[in-house]
Amino acid sequence: MELRLAGPDDASAIAAVLLEAFIDYKPLYTDEGFAATTPKSQEVLARLQEGPLWVAVSAGEIVGTASAVLKSQALYIRGMAVLPVARGRRIGELLLECVERHAIEQNCRRLFLSTTPFLDRAIRLYERFGFRRTNEGPHDLFGTPLFTMQKLVLKKRR
Numbered sequence: 001m002e003l004r005l006a007g008p009d010d011a012s013a014i015a016a017v018l019l020e021a022f023i024d025y026k027p028l029y030t031d032e033g034f035a036a037t038t039p040k041s042q043e044v045l046a047r048l049q050e051g052p053l054w055v056a057v058s059a060g061e062i063v064g065t066a067s068a069v070l071k072s073q074a075l076y077i078r079g080m081a082v083l084p085v086a087r088g089r090r091i092g093e094l095l096l097e098c099v100e101r102h103a104i105e106q107n108c109r110r111l112f113l114s115t116t117p118f119l120d121r122a123i124r125l126y127e128r129f130g131f132r133r134t135n136e137g138p139h140d141l142f143g144t145p146l147f148t149m150q151k152l153v154l155k156k157r158r
Contacts, residue, residue, distance in 0.1 A: 001091065003098050006053040006065070011044040013062040014055065014079075018044075021081035028118045033144030039079070047079065054098050056082070056091045064091040068099050075103040075153075077113040080122070092125045103153050112150040114138060123149075 006014060019038045026034050039047065047053055047067050056064035063086035067079045077099055082091045103111050113131070115122055131149040140146055 001089070001094065002057045003054055003094055004057065006048065006055045008045060008048060010053075010055055010062060011041040011048070014044045014053070014065050015039060015041045017062055017065050017083055018079060018081050020083055024084075025116075025118060028116070028144070030141075030143040032142030033140075036141055044079075052102060053079070054095060056086075056095060058086060058089075064095055066095040066099055068102060070106060070108070073107070073109045074150075075099065075106065075108045075111050077111060080113070087121070092122070093129065096125070096129050100151075100153065108153050110150050110152050112136070112148055114141070114146045114148050116141075117145055117147065 015038070022029075022034070022038050029037065044053070051067060051069040053067035054065065055062045064082040065079060066077060066081075069076045069078065077096075080092070080095060082095075100111060111131070112134075113126070115126070117123075126149050130151045132151070134148045134150050136148040136150070138146055138148075
């Protein structure tokens, strides 16, 4: 398993991973919420300009992804997904560790993300990784229910 920063050539593969990872949940999203959760290649390219985007590669294929956006002294995690066939191999954990290292390097005080209440497996992963639910918004994504989770980040020692 290799974790690396994504580049423009990875955009279509990342869009495909996001779509495949969330397709089973499509009926639980509004159409607009699902479209925002599963961006097309062009939107992935735009995200590359907004902050780092990582991919997990196994046997030469992208099997997982996560991106982050710096917001003041916090790092917002978005677009995190692992292909269904690759789940159970700690890829989500490895991606979260990578994002947390980046947050520490950027002197962020916390990590935060928004998730839907029906993504049970992802929520359990976030909780195991130290994330806790907050009352912070947003509370919906184009009509799809959301809640925010955060993890305080320990500063690196000098």
